[in-house]
Amino acid sequence: MSHSISNPHFLMRRLHSLFGLLPVGGFLLFHLWENSQSRFGRDYYNQYVVEKIQGLNYVLLLEIFVIALPILWHVIYGLVIWWFGRANVTQYGYLRNWMWWLQRVSGIGILFFLLLHVGWTRLLAIFDPTVKQDMFSHMQAMLADRWWLAAYVVGLLLAIFHLCNGLWTMAISWGLLTSAEAQKRMQWAALLAFVVLSALGIHGLVGFFVG
Numbered sequence: 001m002s003h004s005i006s007n008p009h010f011l012m013r014r015l016h017s018l019f020g021l022l023p024v025g026g027f028l029l030f031h032l033w034e035n036s037q038s039r040f041g042r043d044y045y046n047q048y049v050v051e052k053i054q055g056l057n058y059v060l061l062l063e064i065f066v067i068a069l070p071i072l073w074h075v076i077y078g079l080v081i082w083w084f085g086r087a088n089v090t091q092y093g094y095l096r097n098w099m100w101w102l103q104r105v106s107g108i109g110i111l112f113f114l115l116l117h118v119g120w121t122r123l124l125a126i127f128d129p130t131v132k133q134d135m136f137s138h139m140q141a142m143l144a145d146r147w148w149l150a151a152y153v154v155g156l157l158l159a160i161f162h163l164c165n166g167l168w169t170m171a172i173s174w175g176l177l178t179s180a181e182a183q184k185r186m187q188w189a190a191l192l193a194f195v196v197l198s199a200l201g202i203h204g205l206v207g208f209f210v211g
Contacts, residue, residue: 016077017170019070025163027067032160032200038207042136050135063122071114078107096169103165106158113155140208149205156201164194 037049053059082104120142127131142148168183168190177183 012077013081014174015171016081017075017166019074020163020166021170023070024074025068025166027071028045028159028163029197032128032197032204035204036200036207038136038139038204039210040207042134042140045136046134050132054132075107075111078104082107096172099165099169103162103169106162106165109158110162113151113158116151117155136208143205143208153202153204156205157198160194160201164190164197167193 034053038045040048058060121131121138124138125135125157143152168186171177171186172183177186183203187190
């Protein structure tokens with residue numbers, strides 16, 4: 001397939017990776033910071049995190065057009081890439097081949113986790129006002145169940161891996177890393193980002209137990 005800006009697939013792939021960075025990746029970073037506020041306890045979290053954000057002007061439009069639709073498009077075209085792509089990791093066990101395969105597998109896992117997470121938090125809060133009023137206690141009760149906790153830890157790590165690895169592959173596909181040395185440095189930077197963001201995410205989950 002010709003790598004040209006006149007090729008629709010070429011443009012769609014670049015747009016797909018760009019949407020993965022902004023706004024989807026940006027929202028993930030914000031959400032990690034948001035949940036890290038759980039360490040300040042129930043009252044702070046419910047008042048300054050949940051109520052303030054839900055009280056923003058046009059928050060529903062922001063959720064639909066800045067978060068939901070970009071995520072949906074990223075998922076749909078990601079599935080197209082998965083369907084037509086071939087990793088061949090059993091024949092060619094190169095690192096980039098494995099990273100390509102893991103990126104697609106993590107994307108599928110994130111899709112299921114998102115449906116679970118949004119359904120039992122944002123959507124449930126619409127139909128049950130008590131959840132919206134005390135999201136902290138709702139999350140605390142959920143995470144007290146070991147299966148919910150396991151699902152959140154796995155979903156969290158998959159999402160952070162998908163973002164960090166996506167930054168590495170995006171930099172390569174966009175031609176920002178032209179040498180093997182530059183790609184290696186970016187790989188280590190992505191690994192460091194994964195460790196730091198994972199620690200932030202886990203800290204946010206722990207906050208629901210100690211808050």
